[in-house]
Amino acid sequence: MKLFSSVNDVTDVPALVAQALAAKKDPFANNHLGKNKTISLVFLNPSLRTRMSTQKAAMNLGMNVIVLNIDKEGWALELRDNVIMNGTTVEHIREAAAVMGEYSDIIGVRSFPGLKDREEDYSESIFNKFVEFCKVPVVSLESATRHPLQSLADLVTIEELKTKARPKVVLTWAPHIKALPQAVPNSFAEWMCKADVDFVITHPEGYALSEQFTNGATITCNQDEALKDADFIYVKNWSAYEPYGAVTEGNEDWMLTNAKLNAFAPDAKIMHCLPVRRDLELSSDILDGPRSVVIHEAGNRVWAAQAVLKQMLEAL
Numbered sequence: 422m423k424l425f426s427s428v429n430d431v432t433d434v435p436a437l438v439a440q441a442l443a444a445k446k447d448p449f450a451n452n453h454l455g456k457n458k459t460i461s462l463v464f465l466n467p468s469l470r471t472r473m474s475t476q477k478a479a480m481n482l483g484m485n486v487i488v489l490n491i492d493k494e495g496w497a498l499e500l501r502d503n504v505i506m507n508g509t510t511v512e513h514i515r516e517a518a519a520v521m522g523e524y525s526d527i528i529g530v531r532s533f534p535g536l537k538d539r540e541e542d543y544s545e546s547i548f549n550k551f552v553e554f555c556k557v558p559v560v561s562l563e564s565a566t567r568h569p570l571q572s573l574a575d576l577v578t579i580e581e582l583k584t585k586a587r588p589k590v591v592l593t594w595a596p597h598i599k600a601l602p603q604a605v606p607n608s609f610a611e612w613m614c615k616a617d618v619d620f621v622i623t624h625p626e627g628y629a630l631s632e633q634f635t636n637g638a639t640i641t642c643n644q645d646e647a648l649k650d651a652d653f654i655y656v657k658n659w660s661a662y663e664p665y666g667a668v669t670e671g672n673e674d675w676m677l678t679n680a681k682l683n684a685f686a687p688d689a690k691i692m693h694c695l696p697v698r699r700d701l702e703l704s705s706d707i708l709d710g711p712r713s714v715v716i717h718e719a720g721n722r723v724w725a726a727q728a729v730l731k732q733m734l735e736a737l
């Protein structure tokens with residue numbers, strides 16, 4: 422694998438899930454593969470899980486790891502083309518990415534969307550510029566529109582914990598006080614639409630995701646109905662796709678609680694990519710109770726990253 426930016430870069434999804442589960446069983450089986458290879462993890466935005474799990478995965482494969490919080494520690498980056506750099510930016514992404522490529526065998530990049538200009542965000546211009554200019558394989562650590570390492574870990578978690586061949590998986594919108602990207606729900610939807618699951622998306626009016634990610638899903642604005650007999654419920658906030666980046670008030674009752682689960686989905690396992698705002702997005706009674714699998718899910722981020730990096734190392 423030379424690029425991991427979406428599920429479309431994966432030739433065999435079940436095989437990749439199997440490799441993640443194999444890595445979980447025997448973490449150091451391939452620790453010769455990464456010998457004398459360097460991965461650079463470049464963050465334009467904050468991270469806890471993606472940073473630590475990808476670093477751990479790379480170390481399990483024997484790689485050297487460089488982490489650069491370029492937003493805080495690097496020169497101010499110019500991301501636009503055809504501008505005279507007489508303002509606050511010091512270095513253009515063209516040179517910066519090319520230089521990072523000189524020091525790395527693989528590069529990971531995190532760059533969130535601005536949530537102002539939909540066309541710009543959905544063209545993935547920042548991520549694509551890294552890919553173009555660094556000239557080494559690139560793995561997405563969450564881009565403007567997708568978070569594929571998260572989605573792979575989510576699918577691994579569902580495969581591990583499911584108790585029936587074709588579980589019902591529900592993605593439910595949750596309240597938040599900030600405008601958050603659509604990357605996590607877009608990506609989760611895109612992976613679930615390719616998995617052997619019954620997939621339902623539920624959100625308030627006005628929060629429909631771009632259809633390019635939801636083809637094959639059942640979509641409803643009735644949360645109670647969507648939750649009915651769910652095996653897995655994936656909780657996530659996102660801002661509107663149309664009008665882009667908008668947040669509307671008055672949807673506080675979309676927060677999932679044990680009362681709702683007792684009524685509609687008593688056996689459901691509750692997932693969230695984290696970080697989560699307690700008692701705003703998801704009730705603490707769920708997070709602290711037996712239905713939550715969020716820590717297990719976060720643990721699986723290591724094995725998802727390890728499966729992807731293994732395939733990238735094999736293709737170097």
Ligand code: AN0
Pocket residue numbers: 601602603604605694695696
């Ligand atoms: C980010 C998001 O929603 O995309 C990262 C999630 C992994 N979350 C926040 O900004 C809170």
Ligand code: CP
Pocket residue numbers: 467468469470471472563571694695696
């Ligand atoms: N879920 C996730 O990607 O978390 P971080 O933003 O902490 O990396």
